Amino acid sequence: MVEIPTLSGTSGTQNQVQEPQPTLLPQHALFYGEHELTLDDKNRLLVPAEIRKSLDPVADGEGLMVVYGPNGKPWFYTEKYWRGLVIKEDPANLNVKEAQIKYLQLNVGMARRVEWDKQGRVVMPDKTLRRSAIGKDVTLVGLGNHLELWNRNEWEIRSNELLEKSSEIALQAMEAKRSENKA
Numbered sequence: 689m690v691e692i693p694t695l696s697g698t699s700g701t702q703n704q705v706q707e708p709q710p711t712l713l714p715q716h717a718l719f720y721g722e723h724e725l726t727l728d729d730k731n732r733l734l735v736p737a738e739i740r741k742s743l744d745p746v747a748d749g750e751g752l753m754v755v756y757g758p759n760g761k762p763w764f765y766t767e768k769y770w771r772g773l774v775i776k777e778d779p780a781n782l783n784v785k786e787a788q789i790k791y792l793q794l795n796v797g798m799a800r801r802v803e804w805d806k807q808g809r810v811v812m813p814d815k816t817l818r819r820s821a822i823g824k825d826v827t828l829v830g831l832g833n834h835l836e837l838w839n840r841n842e843w844e845i846r847s848n849e850l851l852e853k854s855s856e857i858a859l860q861a862m863e864a865k866r867s868e869n870k871a
Contacts, residue, residue: 716769717742719830722847724840727824731817732809736828739835740808751803754816755795757836762816764828764835767801812837 723736735752749767757763765773774796802810812822820837827843829836838846850857 715747716833717744717748717766718832719835720832721830722843723828723830725826725828727812727817727822727826728809731812731814732805733812733826733828733837734807734809735804737808739828739830740804751801752810752835754800754802754813756798756816756820757834759836760820762812762820762822762837764802764837765833769833770799 719739721738723739725733725736727733743766747768751767752764753767753770754762754764755770800813800816802812804810821839822837823839825840827838827840829838829843
């Protein structure tokens, strides 16, 4: 018999070691695929049923948050995932750096909350559409933790570029992951 600390912090004599339970990461919706859509005259976008069904109001929130991604396209996050991003990046003191201010202005100040109606449509904010020059014919692209909204023609060009360079992109991603793991 060996003296082993137990998970409760007290020690005792035991025949086997209790393995601590792994900490589970918070679950959030996983977005994927390409969805060709059209904004109607009232700037309503039909969120595909496949996406709506994958969202849990308790885990993900009741709406989506629209922010401008680094590529200038509207990005949609679930409400609760977005809150987690904002809290994680929220400066805890008054010595806020200019980069943090810009981040908050872009991702909080310019963010808009949208909810779908009974038909599954969200009204896209006019400013968002104007600033991003999306147009009426769009493609909603799932990228794991968020959705991106692209002008359909621009997405077609971009997706063809990605397909042409798929081997190169895969190698770059593997190298980036190796570098990240070394750090």
